[in-house]
Amino acid sequence: MMPDLGKYAVTVLLAYGVSGLVLAALVLQSLIRHRSLRQKLSDVEDRRQ
Amino acid sequence: MSLSKRILPWVAMLSAICLATGLIWGFFFTPDDVRQGSTVKIIYLHVPTALMAINAWLMMLVASLIWLIRRHHVSALAARAAAPVGLAMTLVALLTGALWGQPMWGTYWAWDPRLTSFMILALFYLGYITLWSAIEDPDTAADLTSVLCLVGSVFALLSRYAVNFWNQGLHQGASLSLDKEEHVSNVFWQPLVVSIGGFVLLFLALVLLRTQSEIISRRTQALLARERTP
Numbered sequence: 001m002m003p004d005l006g007k008y009a010v011t012v013l014l015a016y017g018v019s020g021l022v023l024a025a026l027v028l029q030s031l032i033r034h035r036s037l038r039q040k041l042s043d044v045e046d047r048r049q
Numbered sequence: 050m051s052l053s054k055r056i057l058p059w060v061a062m063l064s065a066i067c068l069a070t071g072l073i074w075g076f077f078f079t080p081d082d083v084r085q086g087s088t089v090k091i092i093y094l095h096v097p098t099a100l101m102a103i104n105a106w107l108m109m110l111v112a113s114l115i116w117l118i119r120r121h122h123v124s125a126l127a128a129r130a131a132a133p134v135g136l137a138m139t140l141v142a143l144l145t146g147a148l149w150g151q152p153m154w155g156t157y158w159a160w161d162p163r164l165t166s167f168m169i170l171a172l173f174y175l176g177y178i179t180l181w182s183a184i185e186d187p188d189t190a191a192d193l194t195s196v197l198c199l200v201g202s203v204f205a206l207l208s209r210y211a212v213n214f215w216n217q218g219l220h221q222g223a224s225l226s227l228d229k230e231e232h233v234s235n236v237f238w239q240p241l242v243v244s245i246g247g248f249v250l251l252f253l254a255l256v257l258l259r260t261q262s263e264i265i266s267r268r269t270q271a272l273l274a275r276e277r278t279p
Contacts, residue, residue, distance in 0.1 A: 001077070003076070003087070004087075005087040005090075006081070006086055006087055007086070008086050008087045008088045008152055011088055011091075011139070011148050011151065011152055012087050012088060012090050012091060012204055013246075014144070014148055015091045015094060015095075015145045015148045016076070016090075016094065017052055018141075018144050018145070018148070019094045019098070019141045019144070019145060020115070020226075022137055022141050022144070022149050023141065024138065024250075026133065026134065026137040026255065027170070027252055029133075029149055029257070030258050030259055031093070031257075033262055034259075034261065034262045034265075035062065035267045037262050037266050037269065038265055041265050041268060041269045041272075044269055044272045044273060044276075045261075045272070048272065048276070049275075
């Protein structure tokens with residue numbers, strides 16, 4: 001299944017690995033921040049009621 | 050915000066489908082290039098992220114202009130939300146370009162016009178994000194970051210067109226072009242277009258999510274400020 005990447009295997013796999021890490025970190029950070037801000041707003045709204 | 054909440058899951062799902070299709074197709078089911086060997090597979094990451102790095106800044110420019118002209122708060126928050134996404138795209142484009150450059154050009158980095166303008170664009174993204182965080186008053190922050198965005202647009206455009214007016218650079222011309230002679234071969238072009246679609250949708254999904262976060266944060270701050278006033 002894995003294609004033969006020849007002498008450039010490390011380069012290609014590193015490019016995909018590094019890109020995956022950067023993009024996964026961005027998506028995770030966005031989701032975690034969104035959830036925490038929503039929780040904070042909900043706490044403030046509850047306190048006001 | 051209700052519309053963006055409704056479309057966000059669909060955009061995110063479509064993005065995941067396009068990214069998976071484009072990247073799996075490109076990585077597993079396309080041949081090696083005659084000159085580049087298997088490093089041609091980096092094109093499916095490098096070209097879409099480089100495209101989005103520039104277009105994210107242009108989207109921020111439009112949003113900043115709307116803020117400066119119409120004082121529409123959501124546009125300023127959307128510009129702020131897009132900056133970290135644009136920075137991540139710029140970093141991926143720079144890193145994948147450097148990794149590709151080592152075997153093809155014999156160096157990770159060269160002070161080539163396009164590479165240099167991309168590096169400056171990354172610094173503009175960092176400066177933009179820092180400026181937003183450094184200023185307490187949100188309207189002043191939006192004003193100053195909008196001006197910075199206008200200035201940075203020169204480098205966003207330069208990074209797109211640098212190869213056209215400086216011939217001495219290492220970087221080749223556009224991979225996607227209406228001119229068939231400049232165009233990459235169809236076997237690489239089709240998964241590349243799907244991958245680009247995936248990255249555009251990923252950008253859109255992240256900007257929608259982060260703009261919602263910015264609006265929630267602004268609302269929380271307003272409520273807290275109201276609590277503090279006697």
